[in-house]
Structures are given as C-alpha cells and as structure tokens.
Amino acid sequence: MSYGTTHERHHDDHDHKPTGLGRWLFSTNHKDIGTMYLVFALIMFFVGGAMAMVIRAELFQPGLQYVDPQFFNAMTTMHALVMIFGVIMPAGVGLANWMVPMMIGAPDMALPRMNNMSFWILPFAFIMLLSTFFMEGGAPAGGWTMYPPLITQLGDGFPFLIFTVHFLGVSSIMGAINIIATVFNMRAPGMGFMQLPLFVWTWIVTAFLLIASMPVLAGAVTMLLTDKYFGTSFFVAAGGGDPVMFQHIFWFFGHPEVYILILPAFGIVSQIIPTFSRKPLFGYESMVYATAAIAFLSFFVWAHHMFTVGMPLAGELFFMYATMSIAVPTGVKVFNWIATMWRGSMTFETPMLFALAFVILFSIGGFSGLMLGITPADFQYHDTYFVVAHFHYVLVTGAIFALMAGAYFWLPKWTGHMYDEKLGQLHFWLSTISVNVLFFPQHFVGLAGMPRRIPDYAVQFTEWNMISSIGGFAFGLSQLLFVWVVIKCIREGKAASEQVWEGARGLEWTLPSPPPFHTFTVPPKVDAATAHS
Amino acid sequence: MTDKNVNRTVYKLLLVTAGMFAFGYALVPLYRVYCDLTGRGSTTAVSESAIRAGDVDDERLVTVVFDTNTRDIPWTFKAEQHKTRIRPGKLSEAVFLVENRSGRTVTGRAIPSVSPVQAGIYVSKMDCFCFSEQVLAPGETREMPVRFIVDTDLPERFSSLTLSYTFFDVGDNAAGAPKQTQKANS
Numbered sequence: 001m002s003y004g005t006t007h008e009r010h011h012d013d014h015d016h017k018p019t020g021l022g023r024w025l026f027s028t029n030h031k032d033i034g035t036m037y038l039v040f041a042l043i044m045f046f047v048g049g050a051m052a053m054v055i056r057a058e059l060f061q062p063g064l065q066y067v068d069p070q071f072f073n074a075m076t077t078m079h080a081l082v083m084i085f086g087v088i089m090p091a092g093v094g095l096a097n098w099m100v101p102m103m104i105g106a107p108d109m110a111l112p113r114m115n116n117m118s119f120w121i122l123p124f125a126f127i128m129l130l131s132t133f134f135m136e137g138g139a140p141a142g143g144w145t146m147y148p149p150l151i152t153q154l155g156d157g158f159p160f161l162i163f164t165v166h167f168l169g170v171s172s173i174m175g176a177i178n179i180i181a182t183v184f185n186m187r188a189p190g191m192g193f194m195q196l197p198l199f200v201w202t203w204i205v206t207a208f209l210l211i212a213s214m215p216v217l218a219g220a221v222t223m224l225l226t227d228k229y230f231g232t233s234f235f236v237a238a239g240g241g242d243p244v245m246f247q248h249i250f251w252f253f254g255h256p257e258v259y260i261l262i263l264p265a266f267g268i269v270s271q272i273i274p275t276f277s278r279k280p281l282f283g284y285e286s287m288v289y290a291t292a293a294i295a296f297l298s299f300f301v302w303a304h305h306m307f308t309v310g311m312p313l314a315g316e317l318f319f320m321y322a323t324m325s326i327a328v329p330t331g332v333k334v335f336n337w338i339a340t341m342w343r344g345s346m347t348f349e350t351p352m353l354f355a356l357a358f359v360i361l362f363s364i365g366g367f368s369g370l371m372l373g374i375t376p377a378d379f380q381y382h383d384t385y386f387v388v389a390h391f392h393y394v395l396v397t398g399a400i401f402a403l404m405a406g407a408y409f410w411l412p413k414w415t416g417h418m419y420d421e422k423l424g425q426l427h428f429w430l431s432t433i434s435v436n437v438l439f440f441p442q443h444f445v446g447l448a449g450m451p452r453r454i455p456d457y458a459v460q461f462t463e464w465n466m467i468s469s470i471g472g473f474a475f476g477l478s479q480l481l482f483v484w485v486v487i488k489c490i491r492e493g494k495a496a497s498e499q500v501w502e503g504a505r506g507l508e509w510t511l512p513s514p515p516p517f518h519t520f521t522v523p524p525k526v527d528a529a530t531a532h533s
Numbered sequence: 534m535t536d537k538n539v540n541r542t543v544y545k546l547l548l549v550t551a552g553m554f555a556f557g558y559a560l561v562p563l564y565r566v567y568c569d570l571t572g573r574g575s576t577t578a579v580s581e582s583a584i585r586a587g588d589v590d591d592e593r594l595v596t597v598v599f600d601t602n603t604r605d606i607p608w609t610f611k612a613e614q615h616k617t618r619i620r621p622g623k624l625s626e627a628v629f630l631v632e633n634r635s636g637r638t639v640t641g642r643a644i645p646s647v648s649p650v651q652a653g654i655y656v657s658k659m660d661c662f663c664f665s666e667q668v669l670a671p672g673e674t675r676e677m678p679v680r681f682i683v684d685t686d687l688p689e690r691f692s693s694l695t696l697s698y699t700f701f702d703v704g705d706n707a708a709g710a711p712k713q714t715q716k717a718n719s
Contacts, residue, residue, distance in 0.1 A: 110539045110542075110543075111539065111543065173550055176546075177542075177543055177546045177547070177550075180542060180546060181539050181542045181543055181546070184538075184542050185538045185539050185542060186539075211546055211549050211550055211553070212549065212553050213553070214550075214553075215550050215551070215552075215553035215554035215556075215557060216553055216554070216556060216557040216560075217557075218554055218557070219554050219555075219556075219557025219558050220557060223558075223561075234561060237644045237699070237701065238604075238642060238644070238701030238702070238703055239703065240642075240644075242564070242568070245560075245561065245564045248560065248564060249557060249560050249561075252557075252560065253557075310649075310650035310651075312651070313651070
C-alpha cells in the first residue's frame with residue numbers, strides 16, 4: 001500500500017485520476033467507490049419502488065385487478081430484498097466509503113482492492129436475483145424471510161435466491177471488515193476513539209453487527225439449500241427437522257439486521273442536527289454508549305418476531321422485556337438530539353428538515369414497535385398491516401429519510417456545487433406529506449385485521465387502502481424530483497465553500513469542495529475545532 | 534498505521550466471521566436441547582421414567598382428541614376413536630389405523646405434535662408408532678397403538694388436548710424437500 005509516500009503526494013498535487021470505464025471498474029479510490037455505491041443504491045431505489053407501485057396499484061381496490069396472486073407475492077418479496085440489501089445497506093456503505101476516511105483524516109480505506117470487490121459483487125448479485133423473474137417458477141414469492149417449507153417450493157429461482165444472499169453477505173462482510181480496519185488503524189494522530197465523529201462510531205458498531213450476524217444468515221440459507229437439494233433435514237419435518245428452527249436462526253440474524261439498517265441513519269442525523277443547531281452534540285459519550293447498547297441488546301430479542309409460534313411463557317416474557325429494554329438507549333438518543341437543538345440558533349435547510357422529520361417519524365415507528373413487542377398484544381397485530389406500517393415508519397421515514405438528509409448534507413462537499421434549496425425543500429415537503437398519507441392509514445387497517453402479503457382484502461378496508469395507494473404514488477413520483485435535484489446540482493449549482501454549512505465542524509469540512517482525488521496523504525492535525533461535532 | 538496492523542485486524546475479523554458461520558450451525562443442536570428441555574418443537578418428550586404409576590387423579594377427566602394427517606404419501610390414516618376422555622396419571626391407549634393404498638411398498642414416518650403447545654410437557658408417551666419408521670407393503674393395513682400418560686400436574690386450564698400426527702413419505706427421496714414447485718407466473 002502506498003499511502004503517505006512521496007509518490008502519492010506528487011499525485012495529489014496534480015489530482016490525476018484514471019479515465020474512462022477503467023476508472024470505475026478497477027477503482028480503488030474510496031470516493032469513486034462511494035459514488036458507485038450511492039448511484040447503485042439510487043437505481044435500486046427506483047427498481048424496488050416500481051415493485052411497491054405494483055403492490056399499491058393492486059391494493060387500490062379489493063379484488064384482483066392487475067396481477068395474479070403469485071406475482072403479487074413475488075412483488076412483496078422482491079421489494080423487501082431489493083430495498084434492504086440493494087438500497088439501504090449499499091447507500092449506508094457508500095456514505096461510509098466517502099465520509100469515514102475524510103472524517104478520520106485517512107488517505108483512503110485500509111483495503112482499497114477489497115473495497116472494489118465488495119462493491120462490484122453487488123450489481124452481479126442483483127442481476128442474479130432479478131433474473132429469477134424470467135425463470136420457471138418465477139421470482140421468490142415466499143416473503144423476504146424465506147421461511148421453509150414455503151420457500152423450498154420455489155422453482156428454478158431457488159438456488160439463485162440462495163446464492164444472491166451468499167454474495168450479498170460476502171459483500172457486506174468485506175465492507176464491514178474494511179471499515180473496522182480503517183478506523184482502528186488509520187486515524188489521524190490525535191484522534192482518539194472518543195474524538196471520532198458520531199457517524200464513524202455508528203458505522204464501527206454497524207460493521208461489528210454485520211460481521212456477527214451475516215454469517216448466521218449465510219448458514220441458515222445454506223441449510224435451506226442442502227435441505228432442498230442434498231437430502232438434509234434441518235427444516236424438513238419428514239426427516240425429523242423443524243421449520244420453526246429456521247425462524248429462530250433467521251431472526252437471530254434478522255434483528256441485528258434491522259439495526260444494521262438504522263444505526264448509520266442515527267449517525268447521519270447526529271452529524272446534521274448539531275450543524276444546523278450551531279451547537280456541539282449534546283451527550284456525545286452517552287450517544288456512543290447508547291449505540292453500543294442497542295447493538296448488544298439486538299442479539300437477545302429475536303424471538304419477538306415470532307411470538308405466535310408457541311414458545312414457553314418464560315421465553316415470551318424474556319423476549320418481551322428484552323425488547324422493551326431497547327427503548328431505553330433509543331430514548332437516550334432521541335433525548336440527546338432534542339437537547340442538542342435546545343436553545344440552538346437553528347436554521348432549516350433541507351438536510352435539517354429531513355433530520356427533524358426523521359426524529360419525529362422514526363419515534364412514531366419506534367412506539368408502534370413497542371406496541372408490537374408486548375407479547376399479548378402482538379397476537380392481535382402479528383402479520384397484519386400494523387406491522388407493515390411499523391417497519392415502513394422506521395425504514396422509510398427512518399433509514400431512507402436519514403439517507404436523504406445525508407445526501408443533501410454532503411452533496412455540496414461531493415460535487416463542489418450547492419443544490420437548489422427551493423427544489424430540495426419541495427422534495428422534502430412532498431415526501432413527508434405523501435409518506436404519511438401512504439403509511440399512516442396502514443396502522444388503522446392493520447388494527448382492524450387486514451393481513452399482510454395478500455393481494456385482496458375485505459371491502460371495509462377499501463377507503464384507507466385507496467388513500468394509502470394515492471400517498472404511495474405521490475411518494476414514488478416525488479423521488480424523481482430528487483434525481484433532478486442531484487443532476488441540477490452537479491450541472492449548474494453555485495460553487496460551494498470548503499465549510500459549506502456555517503455550523504459544520506470536522507475534518508471533512510477543512511477539505512476543498514469537491515475534495516481532490518487523494519486527500520490527507522499527510523495526516524492532518526486534529527484539534528478541538530476539528531474533532532467531533 | 535502500518536500494513537501489519539491492518540492485516541492483524543483483518544485476520545481477527547475473518548476469524549469472527551468464520552466463528553459466527555459455525556455458530557449458525559451450532560444453533561441446530563442447541564435448539565434440540567432447548568426443545569427436549571421444554572417439550573416444544575414437535576412433541577412430547579419420550580418418557581424416560583414411567584410417571585409415578587398409581588398416582589391417578591380420580592377427580593378430573595381430560596378430553597384427548599386425535600388428529601391424523603398425511604402429506605405426499607398414498608396412505609389412509611385415521612384414529613379408531615376420534616376422541617376419548619382419560620384420567621390424568623392413568624396409562625391410556627389409543628389405536629390408529631393405516632392403510633397403504635398404493636401398489637408399492639412405502640416407508641412413512643409420523644411427526645407428532647401436541648396442542649396446545651403449552652401442554653406438551655405434561656404428555657408422556659410410553660409407546661408410539663411415531664418412534665420409528667413404518668414400512669407398509671402394497672395394500673397392507675396396520676393397527677398401531679399409542680400408549681401415553683397425561684401428568685397429574687396438568688394445569689386446570691387445559692380441559693382438552695389434541696394429539697396430532699402427520700405421516701410423511703420417507704421413501705427414495707427421504708428427507709427431500711417437497712417435490713412440487715410453484716406454478717409459473719401465468
């Protein structure tokens with residue numbers, strides 16, 4: 001590795017970069033790879049979004065209108081897989097790639113070639129997954145949770161689904177190892193762990209979650225594969241296996257996974273709120289400990305996804321109390337965000353608007369999560385639209401909104417141009433209003449008993465479903481505006497200053513906008529002004 | 534900030550990754566142990582020590598319903614009596630009838646379960662056709678007994694239990710996953 005050598009410094013001065021397709025295919029530059037991750041995530045956002053549009057169109061009215069039930073189920077399954085593994089996770093890794101080295105004063109990621117590989121696995125994995133639409137038996141339609149025995153009845157697409165999951169696991173584990181190796185070994189002198197920006201902290205914790213949970217998922221899907229093709233009976237009742245065991249193994253991965261999706265979002269918001277409140281983050285240390293506590297607890301709550309399978313009472317109580325306890329560190333975080341804003345001189349640019357909406361709407365999703373965590377109540381809510389409303393509040397108005405906030409926040413840094421503030425705010429208001437029209441009514445139909453993953457429903461749910469669908473179409477269309485804002489920003493935005501935002505603190509804001517191809521080849525000096533914001 | 538340090542971090546993390554992959558598989562035997570301890574999963578545990586014989590609760594009668602199912606196997610399978618009333622603590626017997634309707638020898642295995650699941654640990658089976666595989670020649674019929682005791686500790690709230698059995702074909706494709714595939718999207 002050549003960082004920090006005279007040779008590299010020479011390059012830095014002239015800002016040479018490779019040209020043509022090779023620049024992207026063989027890139028080992030953290031900024032280029034970060035960009036590729038983000039663009040990939042944006043493309044997949046529209047692929048997964050198109051599937052959601054099919055779902056909402058079908059649910060606009062009761063009865064079967066546009067697609068047959070098998071295809072509808074494939075839509076819900078693929079929408080989830082694409083949005084989780086193709087949008088939120090890659091977008092988070094993309095932001096980490098761009099920002100982590102710049103935030104800690106490192107010249108690049110610790111393992112640039114592995115970085116290239118972990119990105120380039122993704123497009124191939126998703127081509128494999130999406131190709132199942134054209135296979136005998138169709139695309140996976142048994143839910144993204146892949147419960148046997150239903151999922152093993154999938155046709156030719158089955159091994160493609162399993163190997164896609166393997167690839168995605170390998171990619172995210174490599175990404176996680178890279179981030180940990182970078183932060184542990186390449187911090188600028190003077191930057192201790194407690195001086196790290198909170199976005200870096202949340203990514204360290206996320207990376208450990210990935211390393212601890214993705215291999216378990218890989219094991220679970222490998223068991224599915226050998227059950228179907230090699231005569232094992234991990235989950236086959238006829239051979240003495242137990243399908244319920246899959247749910248235990250899956251959710252042992254699945255619950256840490258939801259924190260893998262949301263912790264980077266917490267990090268982004270923890271960067272943005274202090275910036276636009278012009279105050280340091282309130283309770284920095286408690287934020288770090290709360291993040292670690294959430295991650296640790298996430299390994300002991302998995303069975304709250306499966307309260308109805310028939311567990312001993314002691315087990316249901318344990319998982320209920322463990323689930324409730326996660327509300328404590330999460331509450332600490334929400335409190336700290338609000339305390340950061342307290343008596344700050346706040347301004348409301350687009351990133352701040354998204355971050356504020358995140359705090360409020362994510363909390364709504366958190367509270368409905370607490371309702372679901374109450375074992376006796378869960379028996380009513382289980383597998384209804386209430387669950388759908390819950391996890392869309394935490395993942396769309398939670399994770400996606402935070403990613404949007406981060407994109408607007410750092411876009412001027414990445415491109416060197418300011419985005420159009422008016423259009424950005426228009427995008428924010430359209431998204432926030434439509435997303436609530438889309439998901440809030442789903443609480444009502446869920447509590448009234450509408451089951452999830454069914455293409456048809458009882459007529460009394462019609463009105464709320466129509467409203468929800470209208471909100472869905474509006475939300476989908478609003479996101480096209482985001483693409484326009486990004487293109488306009490790159491093409492004709494006003495030049496951005498180094499600091500971009502008046503209240504911005506940290507090493508990344510000491511670099512020019514856009515930063516040169518190679519940055520911090522000489523480690524910067526870290527002082528009070530450039531330590532965590 | 535040397536390569537050596539980076540490599541050391543990477544090796545440690547790869548070790549954790551491999552360890553967690555193994556842990557996923559370790560969950561399988563752990564789950565078995567958990568089910569044996571709690572009587573969950575599919576069953577009543579096989580009784581190891583005969584429950585205190587003679588300790589019969591004459592005050593109570595519990596209804597036991599027998600449920601029979603077949604899956605992907607050409608057998609007819611039913612209980613001689615649909616339901617019976619038994620006294621907790623007393624050794625009871627139920628007889629099941631099975632017939633191979635096909636023209637070939639078929640090996641089947643019955644997977645038992647008890648409902649409500651919370652009652653599972655109070656049911657002990659001394660003898661059950663589900664303990665072993667059953668091989669039936671073409672057209673053969675067989676009577677199969679289940680001897681069981683419901684523990685006198687069975688909480689009052691359980692006035693009725695269901696013992697359910699599902700026969701699976703464990704022939705050539707033994708343990709194989711169900712053979713049918715989804716219909717194509719058409």
